[in-house]
Amino acid sequence: xxxxxxxxxxQWVGNLRCPACARLTPGxxxxxxxxxxxxxxxxxxxxxxxREADKELVYEAATPELLAQIAATLPVCPCGGRFTPGAGxxxxxxxxxxxxxxxxxxxxxxxxxxxLDGAVCFSDRRPPYWVRIVA
Numbered sequence: 574x575x576x577x578x579x580x581x582x583x584q585w586v587g588n589l590r591c592p593a594c595a596r597l598t599p600g601x602x603x604x605x606x607x608x609x610x611x612x613x614x615x616x617x618x619x620x621x622x623x624r625e626a627d628k629e630l631v632y633e634a635a636t637p638e639l640l641a642q643i644a645a646t647l648p649v650c651p652c653g654g655r656f657t658p659g660a661g662x663x664x665x666x667x668x669x670x671x672x673x674x675x676x677x678x679x680x681x682x683x684x685x686x687x688x689l690d691g692a693v694c695f696s697d698r699r700p701p702y703w704v705r706i707v708a
Contacts, residue, residue, distance in 0.1 A: 574693070575702045586706060589662070589689070593669035599706040600662070600689040609686035611635075613647055614674075617654025619662035619692035622647065626697055635681035643681075651693070662689045 579586050579601045588597035603609045611631055612623040627643050640658055647656040658677040661670045673687060674680045688694050690706040 577702045578705045578707045589671045591664035594667040596666040598665045600687050603686040608684045610684045611681040612686045613656040614660040615650040615654040616657045616660045618652040619689040620650050622656045622695040624697040631681045635678050640678050
């Protein structure tokens with residue numbers, strides 16, 4: 574699997590603070606121009622999936638019915654969890670969920686995909702890649 578490295582000095586690399594342990598986890602955030610919507614985090618880890626086929630479904634409107642339709646087709650994550658609407662990435666220190674998704678239907682149009690250090694990004698159009706945040 575390819576590793577994509579992002580320098581901490583880049584403007585789209587930052588930290589998410591865990592609500593449970595207050596420690597920081599570095600991550601990369603896609604720009605809004607990349608239109609990485611919709612994307613879904615794993616229920617058990619910080620892996621994320623973005624499928625262009627889902628974007629075609631929600632491009633004009635995001636509804637609870639479309640969310641349910643997409644959710645029924647989301648695959649199992651290699652860690653054993655499942656890509657799930659409403660899930661957020663997990664703290665790399667204590668594994669608590671970092672809540673990024675307040676409203677799963679509204680989140681369908683969020684173009685800013687966050688991929689934490691050590692997570693894998695999956696797609697329906699390109700091979701998966703592992704994200705590594707470097708100095």
